[in-house]
Amino acid sequence: MDRVSVVVPVYNAARTLEKCIRSILKQSFRGLELILVDDGSTDKSLAICKKYRARDERIVVISQPNAGSIASRRRGVEAARSDYVVFVDADDWIDRDMIRILYEEAVKNDLDLVVCNTYKVLGWARERNNSWYFNEDKLYYKEEIRKKLAAAYLWGHPFPATLHGKIYRKRIVVENGSFLSKIKFFGDDLYYNLEILLHAERLKVIHTPLYYYRVGGLTCRYMPHFFEDMITGYEIQKTVVERYYPDTKEKEYDGICIMLLNLLRSSLYNLFVGRLDKVQIKQLIFRYLTHENVRECLYNKGCLKYFPRDYLEAIYKQDTEYMYRLGKRLYLRRLPHKLMIELCSFL
Template identity: 35%
Template sequence: MKKVSIIVPVYNTSLYLRECLNSIKNQTLKDIEVIVVDDGSTDSSPAICDEYAVSDERFKVFHNQNQGVSASRNFGIDKADSEFVIFVDSDDWLENDMCENLYQSACENSVDMVICAHFNESTIGSSSRHMYNTDMMFNGGYFEEIRVHTLGLIGRWLKKPSSLDRHTPIWARLYRLDIIKNSNIRYIDLNKLPSECLQFNFAYTSVAKSGYFLNRPLYHYRRNTVQSVTKPYRVNLLSKWLWWYEYMKENYVATFDAACLQAFYSRMCCSVIPLGGNALKLHTYREIRNECATFLRNTALKESYRYFKYHQCALHWRIFFTAAKYQWIDVFIILTWGMRKILALRKK
């Protein structure tokens, strides 16, 4: 059994793949296995993957028919044989001592999960992102806070809804493989869900007991360089959020305490942010308005807004969520457009 398995799903990322795999090959922790799952790539990615399998016996390459990133990660989990597992996107890369630092932190602190800070990489530069400003241990009630915030924001955390997904990513994390396998934690297909990472992390933090945050940026996350305004309209985005809503109600909500229940409804209410942005990709104002009316009047969203306590949000967010709650459709559209413009400028 190896100390760490690194699972890398690959689909048509030949431009960045060598940088990713080289950063894994050069890890200072040598007792690792690298499970590379080629998801039916049509570029030169398969050949690149095979090169590493030939030159380094720690690399195990599998060529599968295209099934999506969730299926590839699940396949990797089934093949893994180690104490811990790390998931890496094939267009990202690692600091050479990432595995060693995360593994050492897990062993020294006897925790089930380690999270590290990371770098956001884009065409305009690199910037580090830190969840907290110091190393931090999470157990008991503190770890429960991680679970709640993975699900959604409540209380003072609602002052900044744009930080909603800070606990969502599955990269820059080390997980205990036996917890994943014994609890049958799986990635759900993105054809059903708006985010496979959200559901995986919530399932994991529901059974894990402790975690540790390492305040060192060790993972390089390559942000999508395609501007959001040029991304295509997602036809099934609302149905994915509704599927997640029903899935959570069927499998988890009955066991929720008050904090988790608030976080669940908070996450659902905040879905109007991506749903509104998606609607703006339509061609005419009439289409945009009809789209917004459809999701704002949806029964699941109306129910969620009955429980959503957003009074701690900043004023502009309170106005935004009030427009969504009371279905002030034209106001909601104007606010969505304006806030997305502001967020885009901040990212630059």
């Protein structure tokens, strides 16, 4: 029986997919299956998947109509025959020893998940995650996980929120997902991991970077459900605070309110990434500013200390012109970076 199932959701990834697949098939670990879930690709991705399946019996190819990354991962997990699951994005690749190292740690210490460090890759440049979480290898137990790791997701997730760069006990992945079912696209990794961490008994962080994450994606394309997912995420966080953090409720509420109003700025930027005219943008901004959850956060003590007064006043007064100008400034400021990412993605 295979000991680890590697799930790769695939959508129009023909340019990067082969490097991803090769990095998995060349693992020093023996006893893996590779599940490639093509999500209705319109390029040559499915043909590439089938080509490698014909060469290697460890590969399973699933083809489905376009349903998004959440559904693709779920389909892959349903097909997995192993006790442990690893997620890899089709744009990325992994170190030759990643699966062996993570699996051995998981089995030796009876862990629900193991988290390794990652490299961010932009063109030829690589940058490791220098967060304090990766200063050393460290074991965490249930209460520590709740207080130090899961709680970080209530403050903008400084602890890695991605599904990649981790190995999961399959059972904990299958038994959780109620938060994820409410999200359309933005924040899917974060809220899946939040629920998993709240139920994890044992976890280990490894300081060594073993996963290569290609920078790009979310900041480069318009997300029509961004604001809706942002609000849904806030509602999930409120539920989590009430249920799991009664002892630090006020502090955690500060965190989720600050996170929401920070994401409000990101939602303004997102509008300019889409092909919307000024009238459409201002109509959406008005809807954002009048939403009950945004109004609720406006009066949070943490937000009153954290944000500039003019930003809070613009929300209070529902000043769509101020917010339109802010969104445009954010877009123009990030445009050179966006163009650089798009250019480097061809290297």
